[in-house]
Amino acid sequence: MTTWDYAPAPESRDIANLKPSYRMFVDGKFVEGTGEPLKSVNPATEEVLAEVSTASPSDVDTAVKAARRAYDKVWGRMPGAERAKYIFRIARMIAERGRELAVLESLDNGKPIKESRDTDIPTASAHFFYHAGWADKLDYAGYGPSPRPLGVTGQVIPWNFPLLMAAWKIAPALACGNTVVLKPAETTPLTALVLAEIIQQADLPPGVVNIIPGAGGIGAELVNHPQVDKVAFTGSTEVGKLIQGSLAGTGKKLTLELGGKAANIVFDDAPLDQAVEGIVNGIFFNQGHVCCAGSRLLVQESIADELLEKLRTRVSTLRVGDPLDKNTDVGAINSSEQLAKIRELTQAGEDEGAERWTSPCSLPDKGFFFAPTVFSNVSQAMRIAREEIFGPVLSVLTFRTPEEAVAKANNTPYGLSAGIWTEKGSRILYMADRMRAGVVWANTFNRFDPTAPFGGYQESGFGREGGRAGLEAYLDV
Amino acid sequence: MATPTTARSGEGLPPELADATRDETTLRRFLHGLPGVDQVGVEQRAAGLATRSIKKASKLQAIDMAIAMVDLTTLEGADTPGKVRSLCAKARRPDPERPDVPQVAAVCVYPDLVATAVEALRGTPIGVASVATAFPSGRAAREVKLADVKQAVAAGASEVDMVIDRGAFLSGRYGLLFDEIQAVKAACGDAHLKVILETGELVTYDNVRRASWLALLAGGDFIKTSTGKVSPAATLPVTHVMLQAVHDWHKATGQLRGVKPAGGIRDTKTAVRYLVAVNEVAGPRWLDPKLFRFGASSLLNDLLMQRRTQLEGHYSGPDYVTVD
Numbered sequence: 113m114t115t116w117d118y119a120p121a122p123e124s125r126d127i128a129n130l131k132p133s134y135r136m137f138v139d140g141k142f143v144e145g146t147g148e149p150l151k152s153v154n155p156a157t158e159e160v161l162a163e164v165s166t167a168s169p170s171d172v173d174t175a176v177k178a179a180r181r182a183y184d185k186v187w188g189r190m191p192g193a194e195r196a197k198y199i200f201r202i203a204r205m206i207a208e209r210g211r212e213l214a215v216l217e218s219l220d221n222g223k224p225i226k227e228s229r230d231t232d233i234p235t236a237s238a239h240f241f242y243h244a245g246w247a248d249k250l251d252y253a254g255y256g257p258s259p260r261p262l263g264v265t266g267q268v269i270p271w272n273f274p275l276l277m278a279a280w281k282i283a284p285a286l287a288c289g290n291t292v293v294l295k296p297a298e299t300t301p302l303t304a305l306v307l308a309e310i311i312q313q314a315d316l317p318p319g320v321v322n323i324i325p326g327a328g329g330i331g332a333e334l335v336n337h338p339q340v341d342k343v344a345f346t347g348s349t350e351v352g353k354l355i356q357g358s359l360a361g362t363g364k365k366l367t368l369e370l371g372g373k374a375a376n377i378v379f380d381d382a383p384l385d386q387a388v389e390g391i392v393n394g395i396f397f398n399q400g401h402v403c404c405a406g407s408r409l410l411v412q413e414s415i416a417d418e419l420l421e422k423l424r425t426r427v428s429t430l431r432v433g434d435p436l437d438k439n440t441d442v443g444a445i446n447s448s449e450q451l452a453k454i455r456e457l458t459q460a461g462e463d464e465g466a467e468r469w470t471s472p473c474s475l476p477d478k479g480f481f482f483a484p485t486v487f488s489n490v491s492q493a494m495r496i497a498r499e500e501i502f503g504p505v506l507s508v509l510t511f512r513t514p515e516e517a518v519a520k521a522n523n524t525p526y527g528l529s530a531g532i533w534t535e536k537g538s539r540i541l542y543m544a545d546r547m548r549a550g551v552v553w554a555n556t557f558n559r560f561d562p563t564a565p566f567g568g569y570q571e572s573g574f575g576r577e578g579g580r581a582g583l584e585a586y587l588d589v
Numbered sequence: 590m591a592t593p594t595t596a597r598s599g600e601g602l603p604p605e606l607a608d609a610t611r612d613e614t615t616l617r618r619f620l621h622g623l624p625g626v627d628q629v630g631v632e633q634r635a636a637g638l639a640t641r642s643i644k645k646a647s648k649l650q651a652i653d654m655a656i657a658m659v660d661l662t663t664l665e666g667a668d669t670p671g672k673v674r675s676l677c678a679k680a681r682r683p684d685p686e687r688p689d690v691p692q693v694a695a696v697c698v699y700p701d702l703v704a705t706a707v708e709a710l711r712g713t714p715i716g717v718a719s720v721a722t723a724f725p726s727g728r729a730a731r732e733v734k735l736a737d738v739k740q741a742v743a744a745g746a747s748e749v750d751m752v753i754d755r756g757a758f759l760s761g762r763y764g765l766l767f768d769e770i771q772a773v774k775a776a777c778g779d780a781h782l783k784v785i786l787e788t789g790e791l792v793t794y795d796n797v798r799r800a801s802w803l804a805l806l807a808g809g810d811f812i813k814t815s816t817g818k819v820s821p822a823a824t825l826p827v828t829h830v831m832l833q834a835v836h837d838w839h840k841a842t843g844q845l846r847g848v849k850p851a852g853g854i855r856d857t858k859t860a861v862r863y864l865v866a867v868n869e870v871a872g873p874r875w876l877d878p879k880l881f882r883f884g885a886s887s888l889l890n891d892l893l894m895q896r897r898t899q900l901e902g903h904y905s906g907p908d909y910v911t912v913d
Contacts, residue, residue: 114876116650116868121642226640385833386630429869438642535625555627 118431121438123225128216133163134301136325137308138171139178140318145171147326152302155222156435156444156479164301167324172293172333175322179264179291180339182319187291188261192248199247199286201314202307203240206233206279209310213303217275218435220302222444222480223398225436235560236279239578242562243287246583250288253580255589261289262365262588263341268331269304270347271297271446272401272502278304280577281344282321283562288586290342293322295334299447301325332358340364344585346403349500349526349571367575367585369403369567371500372528375521376406376557377511377543380415382533383555388422391506394531394557396430396442396484400504401450403572404529406557408490408497410517413510420488420508424469427484432473442504445480454482454503461487461496466507492523500526514539518546527569531557550576602842610806613764620763623802626794626830635825638869639862648861652896653691655860655888656683658878660718660849662697662886664725664817670705673698675913677709684893684910693889694878695748699724700741707745718748718783722773725787725816727752731769738776749773750783750884752816755790758800770807783849783882784809788827789819797827801834805846813849817884822852825862832871835880848875851884857895860888 133149135142147166154161167175187195206213213236214228223232250259265285269277274296285292296304308323324330328351335343335355345355346369359366376394378387394406411419435443445451462468466487475481482504490497490507497507511517521530530549532540544552550568553559560566565579575585602610609619643651661680663672677696684690695716696706706717719741723729729737738749751773757766774782784804788797804812812831815822828850835846848871854860860883867875875881890910898904 113874114654115873116654116864116876117647118641118643119645119647121644230640382624383627383630384624386627386634389630389634438640556629556633 118439120434122434122436123215123218123438125215125219125436127211128219129212130216130219131162133165134305135165136167136171137305137312137321137323138175139322140312140316142308145324145326147171147330150298150301150325150327152220152299153447154219155446156476158479161219162302164305164325166326167295167330169330169333171324172330172337175293175324176264176266176334176337176339178319179293179322182317183261183263183291186317187286187320188263188289190289192250192289195286195289196244196247198314198316199240199244199283202310202316203237203244205310205314206237206240206307209306210234210237213275213306215436216306217303218443220300221271221274222435222446224440224443225438226440227398232273232276235562236276239276239279239283239562243283247287250583250587253583255584255587259288259587259589262586263290264339265290265292265342265344265586266334266337266340267292267294267344268335268347269294269296271300272398272403274300275303275307277346278307281346284577284582284586285344286320288583290586291320293324293334293340295324295326295331298325298327335359342366342586344575345369352573365585367567367577368573369575369577370571370573371526372403372405372568372572373408373498373500373524373526374404374406374529374531374549375408375410376531377410377517377521377533378412378415378419379534379536379539380412381535383535384415384419384422386555387533388419388426390531390533390555390557391423392426392430395506396427396504397558399442399445399482401446401502402558404551404558404566405502406529406531407501407505407507409506409508410511410520411508412517413512416508416510420486423486427471427486428473430471430473430484432471432481432483433476442484445482445503448480450502451480451482454501454505457496457499457501458485458505461490461494461505461507464494464496466490466494466496492520498524514542518543522546522548525571528572529553601844606806606841610767616763616767616803616806617761620799620803623798626798628794631794631826631829635829635866638865639825641862641865643861643865649896649899651861651864652857652892652899654864654876655857655883656892656896657691657694658882659693659889659892660695660697660851660882660884661693661889662817662851662884664697664699664720668699668702670702672913673702673705674709677706679889679911679913680710680715681713683889684896687897690893690896694882697750697884700737700744700746703741703744703746716747717745718750719744719746720750720752720816722751724750724752725818727754728756731772734769735772735776738773742776742778742780746780748781748783749777750785750813752785752787753800753804755787758791758796758803763803767803767807770804770809774808781810782808783811783813785813785816785851787816787819788814788824789821794826794830797830798834801831802838805834805838809846811847811849811882813851813884815850815852815884817852823850823854823884825866828863829866829870832866832875835875836871845874845880847880847882849882849884854883854885855887856891860892
């Protein structure tokens with residue numbers, strides 16, 4: 113039999129313009145933070161990429177005050193049409209530096225270059241383009257005449273989509289006339305700081321956007337700062353609860369986008385081959401580091417064996433390895449901590465009696481990698497069916513009737529997303545109506561667009577990002 | 590080494606498939622019971638796989654594999670024995686300056702030129718494929734179609750590329766079509782049968798899947814996308830659906846059947862995308878001229894030019910390869 117091995121096709125890391133050190137961005141200038149510097153690590157090789165200066169509590173104060181001044185003096189009173197020009201410029205500059213940002217993102221985060229190149233960076237640019245269009249049309253957004261901005265927003269973002277999450281947060285805030293202090297994740301601060309460069313080159317008035325790297329403590333400092341009017345957080349449910357607790361009674365507005373344990377529901381009349389693609393995309397996209405990942409597969413019992421066989425065949429073809437290789441499908445786990453958490457939960461899956469299947473793919477010797485894994489014979493009582501794994505691990509459960517599928521899908525404290533696979537249109541509507549999830553995909557999964565609102569139910573958070581609905585979070589309405 | 594196996598219908602098939610071909614009703618029930626194909630999903634998957642980056646040694650290997658998979662084709666009203674002879678010379682030695690270039694899999698001509706091609710290719714392993722059954726429309730009486738096939742086989746064709754009656758398929762007369770493919774298969778004798786679905790006229794992916802299974806059930810050794818006379822001809826997503834069908838057929842029966850996209854594949858880049866689909870959708874086993882072919886004419890020269898570029902480090906241009 114012929115074997116045809118694809119030669120390595122690595123994207124050049126020089127394109128990333130990696131610098132030995134990065135500084136935080138406050139009041140329009142790059143400055144040395146007074147916190148303990150952190151080292152950002154390439155999760156695929158465990159090498160240190162760069163040293164990044166971090167904020168101390170006093171730096172947080174400086175940044176928030178700069179944002180307050182910028183809001184009071186310039187940005188808050190600038191006509192929307194003028195704000196739009198800046199935001200359009202940022203969108204264009206992200207697109208122009210797309211390759212650089214993509215390579216840098218893959219180095220820092222570990223995600224495959226094909227995803228950073230084809231999804232993260234273009235979608236980040238698209239969010240700025242989309243929201244730039246709203247800036248002068250807020251009167252017509254359905255929130256009454258001349259809706260006012262909120263003021264200074266404190267934003268804390270996760271490590272799974274570093275630049276894209278920054279775009280999701282910054283673009284609507286600016287479009288609505290707010291100023292921003294953003295804390296990128298500790299393990300992935302680099303692209304946000306290149307975005308700061310872009311913002312500087314776009315001539316955004318000083319203080320309108322401030323980017324301050326740091327650990328969780330700095331995030332807490334930021335959201336609790338008395339001059340912050342609005343807090344937007346994307347990250348774990350655990351931290352989200354802490355933030356909600358500490359903000360209670362302060363009058364600050366809050367939106368949270370937290371964890372998930374989405375059900376991807378496959379009926380026996382589904383387009384099976386495409387359902388397999390959707391399942392793979394749902395859980396192995398971005399190594400499963402996706403809050404809306406389809407981590408629970410609910411498959412109708414009558415087709416479970418057939419579907420699982422197809423799924424295993426397909427998952428075996430996933431290429432795991434060097435994130436910079438253009439043919440890599442699954443890259444590196446972002447950190448050793450995350451890898452340890454995935455290992456712990458998969459061990460729990462085995463201990464609790466689920467049947468484990470792991471892709472026979474080879475893994476690199478260095479770096480944080482985890483082979484795509486599928487657990488079958490999973491029951492709702494097991495940890496791997498209840499807890500968010502945030503890794504390339506799928507739990508497969510079966511159901512017999514649509515009612516049972518609804519009951520199982522909703523049997524979770526989370527409620528971020530759901531997938532429905534059937535050729536029957538009426539069943540899609542029936543199921544979508546009953547899913548307690550902010551996003552329901554039909555015959556597809558993990559599709560994102562700036563025009564479509566995204567957000568959760570229950571412990572997956574509240575507030576929407578994207579679309580007209582997403583503007584509400586940044587307007588005084 | 591993969592050896593294609595041919596089955597007469599029912600023979601050696603698992604019971605559920607043998608049962609499907611019992612009569613018109615069971616055949617219809619079976620074909621309509623196949624899982625649907627989601628258009629958005631299959632096109633997304635095809636576009637995703639098309640971004641694979643094939644470089645260096647893997648590209649050179651792909652080029653040589655592709656050359657060995659070409660059915661070098663001329664299907665023009667203006668074809669003459671002279672044209673066919675020069676095409677055969679090209680098939681025997683695609684790049685005269687580089688004898689290490691593999692020969693193509695077959696030469697594909699109209700039935701009346703089969704004898705000329707057979708004569709010109711005598712002593713080589715290169716096959717002679719003949720289109721038949723009132724190519725390209727398939728609009729003729731059964732007797733005419735079978736006579737067409739018999740004439741081609743008698744003249745020495747080792748492969749027959751038949752067209753299906755799309756009218757019969759689209760009006761749901763699956764039994765008629767099934768019988769016709771079986772009759773053609775019988776008329777082929779030892780010649781290999783490729784069944785042209787003309788996917789550009791079937792339009793939906795659901796139809797492509799059903800027609801693929803129908804052709805496989807009826808004993809087609811290959812399923813082929815197009816005649817090249819209808820637009821669109823071969824597309825990547827259509828080929829995905831057909832590759833999935835032969836993969837699933839093998840899983841169900843243990844028999845290996847082939848796929849041949851034809852029409853519109855003109856350059857190396859496109860051919861490599863098809864090979865990636867073969868490798869990852871059907872499986873590496875199908876990377877074999879016995880199980881995958883390109884129906885093409887101008888593709889060969891682009892492959893030769895790209896092969897030289899890979900080996901010599903620079904592009905030399907169309908003046909350095911022979912036109913036929």
